[in-house]
Amino acid sequence: MKYLAFAAGVLSASAVVAETPELTVYTYDSFVSDWGPGPAVEAAFEEVCGCDLKFVGAGDGAALLARIRLEGARSEADVVLGLDTNLTAAAAETGLFAPHSVSAEYDLPIDWTDDTFVPFDWGYFAFVHNADLAAPANFKSLGESDLSIVIQDPRSSTPGLGLLMWVKAAYGDEAPAIWEGLADNVVTVTKGWSEAYGLFLEGEADMVLSYTTSPAYHLIAEEDASKTAAAFEEGHYMQIEVAGKLASTDQPELADQFLQFMVSDAFQSIIPTTNWMYPAVTPESGLPEGFETLITPETALLVPAAEAPALREEALAEWLGALSQ
């Protein structure tokens, strides 16, 4: 009965007219979950904005963009948080986003000049493995080894797409040969990150495609130093997660305020131990203890957002060709 009453309460809550202005932020599901940054961010922003911040979770980054495209200018969203650089070109093309007014000193390995989207965190893709494994130092030796890896499908998952772009950015026209080398190492391909990481923890593979920051979770949250990420000589592909203001917003000032808040210490200090990514602007207090143990790639790889869609199509065809044999 309690749950029924609870459900009814929540369902009818949206019908109540809010006195305070409301800012609606669409984001991906794990951001808004109780274990993600969502709850802490909401509390911190509501302290300063005199508003009601409402997070709406919708699948992952790509599902988020799909939802915005479906809703079009009718969307209730004021801000979309959680697209990455693979999606920003397509997102900008929809014409649904408005330029931002945020200025910040980003701690990104690259220069950030986009005037539509504001970065809030970033990370490097990497293969995570148990510390006692002699890990290869590049894709070629991984392909020659008999190590097993689990990866995600680029057609349904952000890290999977990231790996595709990583190999393409590092090897260009040689990418198909790299994938052919990797084909017999790939144990299986999963729908999303969670399944793949779960398989790895169950011992189904020696390595899993994840982030350089993944070992930080085990170290900080579980005091387990047994996981580490393999540093690759080619460099590591970056994922930069961004937010943008919708042109159709009825709260443009509040949206700008949120985006500015997003690159402030209050928001950024929440990110490392909830989203397990690097903050876009390192907070004054620095990174949490444990992050210094993570590998720091020599080279940061990133395909410019504008070139991403065309390159993605080519890389996907190569990937399918190499792994379908």
Added chain:
Amino acid sequence: MAGRAQPVSPGAGLVAAALVAAIILGAVAAVFWRADTGAGLGPADWAAIRFTVFQAILSATFSVLLAIPVARAFARRRFQGRGVLVTILGAPFILPVIVAVFGLLAVFGRNGWLSIVLGWVGLPPVQIYGLHGVVLAHVFFNLPLATRLILQGWGDVPAEQFRLAAQLGFSASHTRRVIEWPMLARTVPGVWAVIFAICITSFAVALTLGGGPRATTVELAIYQAFWLEFDLGRAALLSVIQIILAGVAAAIALKLTPFEGLGAGLDRTVMRWDASALSLRFWDAGLIALAALFLLLPMAAIVLSGFGALADLPAQVWRAAGVSIIVALASTAILLALAVPLSWSIAQAKGAGMEIAGILGLAASPLVIGTGFFVILNPFVNPQDLALVVTALVNALMALPFALRILVPGAREVARGHGRLAVSLDMSGWPYLRHIFLPRMRARIGFAAGLTAALSMGDLGVVVLFADPQLATLPLQMYRLMAAYQMEAAAGAGLLLLSLSLFLFWAFDAGGRRGAAA
């Protein structure tokens, strides 16, 4: 003519069938309507269609081939706990996919129990990933269903036939030729087609265990079109192909096995004189033991891996469990509102049109249905407000084909057995439903309700577009735990999910049987 001879008009069922068809086809149409680009299918899509059909054929064939001897063993043996075993062996069918996959991997994975045992005798670990892994998982899911349906076929053979066979001194092989083969020839094609239809829409299983993009199914191609390329036209087109594939299989199934169902006679065992030889007893006992091992070991793995985390599950998981139970109960209510009228209408009808409408829910891609609902509802309401309603509705539609398989044969019996008497007593409408139809159908309705509630508990539904963060269902909460690296808590949530699914099934099923008019 049927309407005159029967005490309830088939009108309500026709309305329900039309409603189901409108909801599903309307959703697909809405996606088409919203599509900008009209790109056709590429070679990769055709490859996905071929693989989908191929793996579904293999999965259905192996499920049925293995189910026949197991069902026969159950049909001709009576032992303590047989009924309980038959029920528990049905559990994989209602398991959430992700829970089941991890259970299977704990047994058959590279680091699984079987590989460990093989390691003791110096053999390499099992290679589970690949087409055979997909088939293994589908057999795990569908062997229980196939066994139950085929066992039903044995149950439908009149006891007199086995008595007559004994009279004539039939051996086991004579019984096979004269009684069992003809029964199987009637039953098996339908069972095969139902499982084929289920395997057509498989996605996560095929992907996780498939070992790579070779194992691309139509559902994954839909995902790609929607997620990666936002090509709604192609997503809808692929969805239509999926509906046609599964629909054709379902139509064949219904044509081949018009009177066969899931419900009655499961507990009835016929004394069998042809199978009393000691060797046959050992054979049957061995088969039952093997099937039980195959189906129960992965479930044991789920229990073992989740048990430790069960005690200190986060509060959100319990709340999600509450939400899921509400959704499951709502799904069950919607299902009964659709399936019960449908069942009495189908029982009076000659054609299979209404029952095919019932199959649509199984055949349609949840992603496309969800998108369609979103396109339709978004201009009028905030989809998030309807998250639970839509999830409950979609889960009910998915369970509808199974519910009809359970209810329709019973409704036919009631119509045949009591229809004319009721008409002659001038009994019709509600009094007839209340005093005759519903009491006679009680056991089957309980079974159908239990199956729906359990399936609904485990289904992720259409939450991608309709997710409401405050009202996450248990499967979604389990995914969230995994996304937050909390694999142990996720395993605990998986065990909770398994337990609640089984409990709901048991509660409805037992409730239906208690006090059921025999």
Added chain:
Amino acid sequence: MLQLDRVTIVNGGFRLAADLSITPGRRVAVMGPSGAGKSTLVNGIAGFHDVPQGRVLWQGEEITALPPGKRPVAMLFQDGNLFPHLTIRQNAGLGLRPDLKLNDGDWAQVDQALTRVGLADLGARRPAELSGGQQSRAAWARVLVQAKPILILDEPFSALGPALKVEMLDLVAELTAESGATVLMVTHDPEDAARLADEIVLVADGTAHPPEDAQAMLADPPPALKAYLGEG
């Protein structure tokens, strides 16, 4: 001689005691109140119910533990005497060989039996295409082919009309006179007994009583039978 030597027949929770013998070639009606155990008795003899105590003997040989098909018994049931998906000819042929691997001589024998029961032209039909009386005759053809020395009929004609029933009873009399088979027929109709039976076994109060002369018993029924027949 068919001997039930101090046997107890178990049918679920019901137990029936019998200590009697029946002379070969006799036609015996099994009578008694509803639920007294008439069917239990004949099913025990046919091997469908367990006999935990006592011995069942035929011509001095013990058959207590033999499976139904190995006993010297052919049986006509109330219903379910024919497989609906097989033809009449195949159904009758099953009486000869359960695997239906019949040679020309066997088939000739089947056809002869069909002719004998008046179904010579209907062998290719399935049971559903026949009338009730024709179905009974088809089952008879099967029993004839089985050629067992004991024939048990468990109310086989109760669904037939009066004229048809008389016709079938006469057929039983005629056919068993030819073969010399021993007949045990469960019936609740004294006219059936009068028409066909030499002797009557009375089943009442959990006991099957030894057979007694039919005419005498019907003329002067013992109390249990009298109560059942309802005569004043």
